[in-house]
Amino acid sequence: MRRSASGGSLASLRDRNRGQIVAELRTAGRLSRAELARRTGLSRSTVSTLVAELQARGLVGEREVDGAGPQGGRPPVLLGLERTAGAVLGIDFGKRHVRVIVVDLAHAVLADLERPMATEQSATEGFDAAVDLTEQALAEAGVAPGELIGAGMGVPGPIESASGEVGSSAILPGWVGVQPTDELQRRLELPVATANDANLGALAELTWGAGRDVADFLYVKVASGIGGGLVLGGELYTGAGGIAGEIGHTMVDEHGAVCRCGNRGCLETVASTRAIVDLLEPARGERLAIEQAVALARGGDRASQRVIGDAARAIGVVVAQVCNILNPAKVIVGGDLSAAGDVLLDPLRDEVSRHAVPAAGGRVEIVPGVLGRRAEVLGAAALVLRDVDGFSFERAGEAQQQAG
Amino acid sequence: MRRSASGGSLASLRDRNRGQIVAELRTAGRLSRAELARRTGLSRSTVSTLVAELQARGLVGEREVDGAGPQGGRPPVLLGLERTAGAVLGIDFGKRHVRVIVVDLAHAVLADLERPMATEQSATEGFDAAVDLTEQALAEAGVAPGELIGAGMGVPGPIESASGEVGSSAILPGWVGVQPTDELQRRLELPVATANDANLGALAELTWGAGRDVADFLYVKVASGIGGGLVLGGELYTGAGGIAGEIGHTMVDEHGAVCRCGNRGCLETVASTRAIVDLLEPARGERLAIEQAVALARGGDRASQRVIGDAARAIGVVVAQVCNILNPAKVIVGGDLSAAGDVLLDPLRDEVSRHAVPAAGGRVEIVPGVLGRRAEVLGAAALVLRDVDGFSFERAGEAQQQAG
DNA sequence: GTGGTTCCGTTGCTCTCCGCACAAACCCGG
DNA sequence: CCGGGTTTGTGCGGAGAGCAACGGAACCAC
Numbered sequence: 115m116r117r118s119a120s121g122g123s124l125a126s127l128r129d130r131n132r133g134q135i136v137a138e139l140r141t142a143g144r145l146s147r148a149e150l151a152r153r154t155g156l157s158r159s160t161v162s163t164l165v166a167e168l169q170a171r172g173l174v175g176e177r178e179v180d181g182a183g184p185q186g187g188r189p190p191v192l193l194g195l196e197r198t199a200g201a202v203l204g205i206d207f208g209k210r211h212v213r214v215i216v217v218d219l220a221h222a223v224l225a226d227l228e229r230p231m232a233t234e235q236s237a238t239e240g241f242d243a244a245v246d247l248t249e250q251a252l253a254e255a256g257v258a259p260g261e262l263i264g265a266g267m268g269v270p271g272p273i274e275s276a277s278g279e280v281g282s283s284a285i286l287p288g289w290v291g292v293q294p295t296d297e298l299q300r301r302l303e304l305p306v307a308t309a310n311d312a313n314l315g316a317l318a319e320l321t322w323g324a325g326r327d328v329a330d331f332l333y334v335k336v337a338s339g340i341g342g343g344l345v346l347g348g349e350l351y352t353g354a355g356g357i358a359g360e361i362g363h364t365m366v367d368e369h370g371a372v373c374r375c376g377n378r379g380c381l382e383t384v385a386s387t388r389a390i391v392d393l394l395e396p397a398r399g400e401r402l403a404i405e406q407a408v409a410l411a412r413g414g415d416r417a418s419q420r421v422i423g424d425a426a427r428a429i430g431v432v433v434a435q436v437c438n439i440l441n442p443a444k445v446i447v448g449g450d451l452s453a454a455g456d457v458l459l460d461p462l463r464d465e466v467s468r469h470a471v472p473a474a475g476g477r478v479e480i481v482p483g484v485l486g487r488r489a490e491v492l493g494a495a496a497l498v499l500r501d502v503d504g505f506s507f508e509r510a511g512e513a514q515q516q517a518g
Numbered sequence: 519m520r521r522s523a524s525g526g527s528l529a530s531l532r533d534r535n536r537g538q539i540v541a542e543l544r545t546a547g548r549l550s551r552a553e554l555a556r557r558t559g560l561s562r563s564t565v566s567t568l569v570a571e572l573q574a575r576g577l578v579g580e581r582e583v584d585g586a587g588p589q590g591g592r593p594p595v596l597l598g599l600e601r602t603a604g605a606v607l608g609i610d611f612g613k614r615h616v617r618v619i620v621v622d623l624a625h626a627v628l629a630d631l632e633r634p635m636a637t638e639q640s641a642t643e644g645f646d647a648a649v650d651l652t653e654q655a656l657a658e659a660g661v662a663p664g665e666l667i668g669a670g671m672g673v674p675g676p677i678e679s680a681s682g683e684v685g686s687s688a689i690l691p692g693w694v695g696v697q698p699t700d701e702l703q704r705r706l707e708l709p710v711a712t713a714n715d716a717n718l719g720a721l722a723e724l725t726w727g728a729g730r731d732v733a734d735f736l737y738v739k740v741a742s743g744i745g746g747g748l749v750l751g752g753e754l755y756t757g758a759g760g761i762a763g764e765i766g767h768t769m770v771d772e773h774g775a776v777c778r779c780g781n782r783g784c785l786e787t788v789a790s791t792r793a794i795v796d797l798l799e800p801a802r803g804e805r806l807a808i809e810q811a812v813a814l815a816r817g818g819d820r821a822s823q824r825v826i827g828d829a830a831r832a833i834g835v836v837v838a839q840v841c842n843i844l845n846p847a848k849v850i851v852g853g854d855l856s857a858a859g860d861v862l863l864d865p866l867r868d869e870v871s872r873h874a875v876p877a878a879g880g881r882v883e884i885v886p887g888v889l890g891r892r893a894e895v896l897g898a899a900a901l902v903l904r905d906v907d908g909f910s911f912e913r914a915g916e917a918q919q920q921a922g
Numbered sequence: 923g924t925g926g927t928t929c930c931g932t933t934g935c936t937c938t939c940c941g942c943a944c945a946a947a948c949c950c951g952g
Numbered sequence: 953c954c955g956g957g958t959t960t961g962t963g964c965g966g967a968g969a970g971c972a973a974c975g976g977a978a979c980c981a982c
Contacts, residue, residue: 122535122560124937124970131526131939148960156526157940162962186949187959274877281877330758342843346750353845354734355881360842363875365835375875431769435836436843438764439746441757471767471779473678473685477759528939528968535970552929561971566931591928592978 131156132164136173139195140221140499144177146190165193173199173219195220201257203248203265203304204495206311207240207294209286209338214247215488216255217495219263221322224255226488236288237297245301264305266497268314268490269294270339275356278308282375307497309352311335312359314493315448315483316343317350321496323484324446331444332436333483334361336429336451336458337404340382346440350500362386364432381432385425387450393421408454422454423461430465437470437478448483455482535560536568540577543599544625544903548581550594569597577603577623599624605661607652607669607708608899610715611644611693613742618651619892620659621899623667625726628659630892640692641701649705668709670901672718672894673698674743679760682712686779711901713756715739716763718897719852719887720747721754725900727850727888734846737887738765738837739853740829740862744786750844754904766790768836785836789829791854797825812858826858827865834869841874841882852887859886 134154139145142153147165151158168174177192197218204215213228227247231239252259271289272281278296280289295308309317316333319325325333325345333343340362344351352358362382363375370379383389387404395401397417402410411418433445445466451458459480467475483489538558543549546557551569555562572578581596601622608619617632631651635643656663675693676685682700684693699712713721720737723729729737729749737747744766748755756762766786767779774783787793791808799805801821806814815822837849849870855862863884871879887893 122531122538122558122564122970124531124939127526127528127531127969128938134526146960154526158961159941159963160526160939163938186957188947188961190960272875272877281875344843346755351750351844353878354847355845355877357875357877358843358845360845360875360878363842364839365873377873377875432839435768435839438767439748439762439840439843440755441759441762441764443758469769469781471676471685471761471764471781473676473759473761474757474764526939531938532969550929562930563932563972564970567969570931591926591980592930594929 128164131160132168135161135164135168136195136219139174139193140219143220144192144194146192148190150193171199172196197222198261200261200263201255202263202495202498203251203302204268204491204493204498205244205248205265205298206268206314206491206494207244207270207289208311208490209270212240212243212247213491214244214251215491215495216251216257217492217499218257219499221499223492224257225251226491227251227254237292237294240289241297241301244298248302262304264307264498264501265298265302266314266494267294267298267306267308268311268494269308270311272310272357272360273308275352275354281357305498307501309350309493309497310341310357310359311490312341313343313350313352314491314497315341315485315489316345316359316446316493317496317500318485318489318493319446319448319483320345320348320350321499322492323489324481325444328444330440330442331446332361332433332440332442333446333448334429334433335449335489336385336387336425336447337449338386338388340386340429340449342436344440361432361436364435366428366431381428385428390421390425390451394418404450405453408451408457411454411457419457422451422457425451426458426461427465430462431469433462433480434466434469434475437466437474441474442478445478445480446483447480448485448489450487452482453486532568535564536572539565539568539572540599540623543578543597544623547624548596548598550596552594554597575603576600601626602665604665604667605659606667606899606902607655607706608672608895608897608902609648609652609669609702610672610718610895610898611648611674611698612715612894613674616644616647616651617895618648618655619895619899620655620661621896621903623903625903627896628661629655630895631655631658641696641698644693645701645705648702652706666708668711668902669702669706670718670898671698671702671710671712672715672898673712674715676714676761676764677712679756679758685761709902713754713897713901714745714761714763715894716745717747717754717756718895718901719745719889719893720749720763720850720897721900721904722889722893722897723850723852723887724749724752724754725903726896727893728885729848729850732848734844735848735850736765736837736840736844736846737850737852738833739893740790740833740851740855741853742790742792744790744833744853746840748844765836765840768839770832770835785832789832794825794829794855798822808854809857812855812861815858815861823861826855826861829855830862830865831869834866835873837866837884838870838873838879841870841878845878846882849882849884850887851884852889852893854891856886857890 138153147161151161173196174193175196177194179192199219201216201218206213211228211230216225217223229243270286274281278293279291282290295306299306312335315335319333325331329348331345335341342359342361344359363380365379366381367379371383372378373380373383391402407418411422463480542557551565555565577600578597579600581598603623605620605622610617615632615634620629621627633647678685682697683695686694699710703710716739719739729735733752735749739745746763746765748763767784769783770785771783775787776782777784777787795806811822815826867884
């Protein structure tokens with residue numbers, strides 16, 4: 115889906131510049147032509163012609179001036195991305211839910227639907243639900259199927275880039291070996307991009323959340339499993355084989371429990387929400403939901419605080435290693451457990467500063483994600499929006515024709 | 519030193535295309551215009567005009583045809599980078615040596631000098647020796663100082679990008695806190711780029727060695743210390759603060775020895791060459807050089823094999839973690855210990871396949887570096903060559919004038 | 923020698939961006 | 953109310969860049 119971009123032709127240059135304008139408009143919301151020229155470094159006349167093209171395509175429209183201009187002078191005509199320019203679909207397959215959102219090209223969420231599922235859903239059940247939810251969401255958003263440019267999908271496990279299959283360390287066994295991209299592409303008749311949930315969380319925080327101005331960060335998702343997503347140099351990094359970020363399977367205890375990945379003592383076996391409720395079960399005589407455990411910990415319950423704190427310390431040791439290896443500017447913690455706030459983050463920060471070399475561990479900011487349970491599905495949409503950002507004019511035209 | 523590159527102007531487009539031609543010529547050695555057109559995707563006429571410009575500048579010249587062309591037809595005129603176009607300096611400050619090389623823009627080594635130093639050299643002593651060696655090397659290479667485009671430098675410790683200072687986990691205490699880039703820039707009156715030794719090893723293997731066709735790999739340098747360098751997406755990655763790759767300070771033993779970084783049980787305390795000779799000392803009654811220990815191991819000595827194997831396993835555990843996190847295509851092992859060959863690599867591979875998730879650990883190739891002790895200084899030169907690769911025409915002119 | 927093939931340079935042609943000039947739309951002071 | 957100042961948006965000419973096509977050049981095969 116990503117275009118070559120290194121093409122040396124004149125057309126590619128214009129594409130890049132046009133894409134830059136779209137990108138600026140997306141991040142800033144509304145801008146005048148003059149402001150666009152300043153930001154992109156292009157001349158005002160070039161910006162004018164590019165904007166005219168985008169207007170002719172219906173991608174950009176003029177907006178009301180709300181705030182007064184900074185000083186005297188001709189008031190600027192503000193421009194913004196047009197809602198009718200198209201929309202993208204985000205689909206997230208979680209452990210016990212399917213969630214679908216519709217987002218327009220200006221990054222505004224038009225619809226957001228979630229359906230709880232029986233545990234351990236199979237891939238087929240998931241796809242059925244997704245297609246169903248998509249129809250509902252489109253209706254709610256007032257978007258015709260033809261206006262869709264593409265769909266992004268999050269699956270509960272790593273995607274091996276060579277085969278396009280879900281890898282063996284997926285949370286849901288029913289998904290291992292399926293090729294979700296092809297499958298959904300067939301069902302929706304749309305271009306589909308796929309990534310695993312943790313990578314999408316990272317992408318979402320990069321696009322909308324705590325990583326907006328950060329070029330290099332680690333996103334950690336602590337839920338039933340523990341996953342990681344990397345943003346390096348402002349781009350999602352998935353490694354040579356597409357599965358980078360698997361921090362949940364770092365060994366933290368040589369003789370620990372056997373993990374579903376086949377090894378022993380993985381971080382996930384001691385610090386996932388599953389491990390936490392397991393540990394709390396005998397003491398409380400019942401199996402809590404992780405939300406209850408988090409609430410107890412925040413309310414002062416010693417046992418819950420201790421168990422979550424221990425998990426945090428284990429995660430902190432691994433995060434410290436990542437800091438040594440990658441020296442990120444930020445670590446963003448998401449997933450169900452991040453609701454625990456400082457009960458989780460304080461001991462995590464402690465361990466990072468203890469185990470990372472000072473220059474790496476001392477500088478890194480460790481913060482909670484700001485998108486909550488919406489992170490993955492937003493990231494799925496962002497997966498497509500990213501590609502559209504620097505998009506080729508021709509390509510966008512084709513896509514609209516093809517879709518319409 | 520790196521230029522903006524995102525400029526939207528026509529000149530920037532031409533710069534990019536010209537840089538692409540230079541890059542192709544550098545990697546391939548000799549190419550015809552037609553072949554350049556095929557490789558870059560540019561039209562033959564465009565390639566012709568660009569080559570004409572480069573010829574006018576004296577950067578490119580025609581070469582003899584050596585191998586016969588593939589088939590009948592007019593024989594191609596081969597082009598190559600001109601030796602007189604300029605040269606770059608590579609300077610490596612090791613623990614007990616200073617090494618200087620002169621490399622031309624076609625990546626040919628014109629001179630290579632090394633001077634052993636007393637242990638624990640100070641930064642000032644090092645710089646004195648470097649300047650001295652530089653004069654000798656230039657004489658030997660037949661390169662006038664004015665022909666130099668820039669110098670790359672490797673220092674025995676991490677460089678913090680914010681301050682430009684050598685970080686606290688440097689091997690040589692006399693270097694901590696100095697700003698080597700500024701210092702050398704003053705002394706040589708040349709643009710200077712700096713990185714730490716492990717990063718340079720990675721860059722060298724990327725440019726000349728085992729990482730030539732690999733976009734994502736980890737370079738591990740096992741010597742008195744253990745360092746790492748990352749190549750991600752075909753570029754050296756140094757993280758937000760410039761110190762990425764510090765795999766030597768991953769904790770492998772909670773209650774291990776205190777490391778010079780201040781933590782306990784770092785990989786470096788159990789698997790560096792220093793640790794290896796420490797372990798062998800009581801058994802052999804003498805303190806071996808690491809080269810001797812390696813020779814013994816290769817010759818069948820059980821104790822040496824065991825000690826090196828244990829170190830390899832410790833390294834393997836950490837490399838496995840990196841594989842989980844970054845999913846590289848290759849791991850290249852360099853440094854003094856890499857001379858041990860499979861005595862080192864076999865147990866290392868074992869541990870990686872045991873501790874990494876199968877999709878990451880099963881695919882990764884673990885190979886020795888091919889550049890030996892020359893790796894760092896070659897990388898220092900490559901640091902400058904990289905920047906020249908995509909260089910701006912005007913800038914190159916300025917640099918030559920400024921230098922001359 | 924003739925035809926085929928490949929390589930290289932030249933010539934229009936189109937596309938793209940920029941600098942500059944100019945009109946438009948506002949504010950302000952007198 | 954009116955002219956100066958300021959900022960915005962647009963039109964035009966010019967220069968730069970890349971491409972397709974043509975033709976000449978140099979080789980091989982028959």
